[in-house]
Amino acid sequence: MRTLPPSSSTDQQLVAQVLGGDTAAFGHIVQRTEGLVAQLVFKMIRHPADRPDIAQEVYLKVFKNLASFKFQAKLSTWVGQVAYNTCLHYLEKKQLVLLDPAEAALDDAVETGRRAPPPLVADPAYDPESTLFSHDLASVLGAAIEDLPPLYRTLISLYHQQELSYEEIAQITSLPDGTVKNYLFRARKLLRQRLLARYQRDDL
Structure with missing residues (x-):
């Protein structure tokens, strides 16, 4: 079978x-x-x-299981x-975790004793990206x-660097759409808190 140029080949044709x-x-x-x-x-x-061995393992699995891909x-x-899933298996084998419950609560702990933490929903008025993701x-x-x-850093990378949708990230991670949104909100909030704690507010 003749291979089409990569730019013109559809997923179905490549498979x-x-x-x-x-x-x-x-x-x-x-x-x-x-x-x-x-x-x-x-x-x-x-x-x-x-990392190189894991990346190689990923593509070996892709090649081996390509016939099971149902589009x-x-x-x-x-x-x-x-x-x-390959990375997740590695972490489990090494007895490491993707997100420790204690780490997930760090952002809420900052506000403990002063006010209740904000709800874990995407607030349209809260836009940390405009500040935190600037070129400078x-x-x-x-x-x-x-x-x-x-x-957290994986979700930020998929959303902001790979520019994937919530739905695509949910498919990759097998997390519900709502959970992806909530974790991204937590990740941005924790990131902003840590930056503000490390640098002067005027610098941000």
């Missing part, structure tokens, strides 16, 4: 080509998804030495799901994101 024995077509799948896989692996796995989502979303704060923000719990 059919790979299943037909065209290994070059699988290379196109890797090219289309390696950015997403890299973000997931880098955000979920702290140890740099383990109920985009191919890239399915590959992202394989990557997420890129390096500061990047370092602060890396200090967040793995799940």
Whole structure:
């Protein structure tokens, strides 16, 4: 089967080509998804030495299970799901967690004794991105994101860097849409609190 140019091949065509024995077509799948896989692996796995092996394991699983892909989502979303689950298995094997309950409560603890924490819903008037994701704060923000719990920094990466929708993130992580929104809200809030605690408010 002749391989179409990667820019013109649909998900269905690439999958059919790979299943037909065209290994070059699988290379196109890797090219289309390696950015997403890299973000997931880098955000979920702290140890740099383990990341290449995990990324390789992801694509071995994708190749092995490609025939089971039913096109109920985009191919890239399915590959992202394989990557997420592979990283999750690694964390479980190492007895690590994506989000410690104590870490999840840190943002609420800041307000303890002064006022009740805000509800865990997306408030349209609350827009930390306009401040925290500005170009001038890129390096500061990047370092602060890396200090967040793995799940929080993964969700921020998928939403803000990969520009995935809530639905796509939910498919990748197997979390309900509402949970994705709430965790993203918590992640932004915790990120802002930590930045404000570390730097002068006028600097932000």
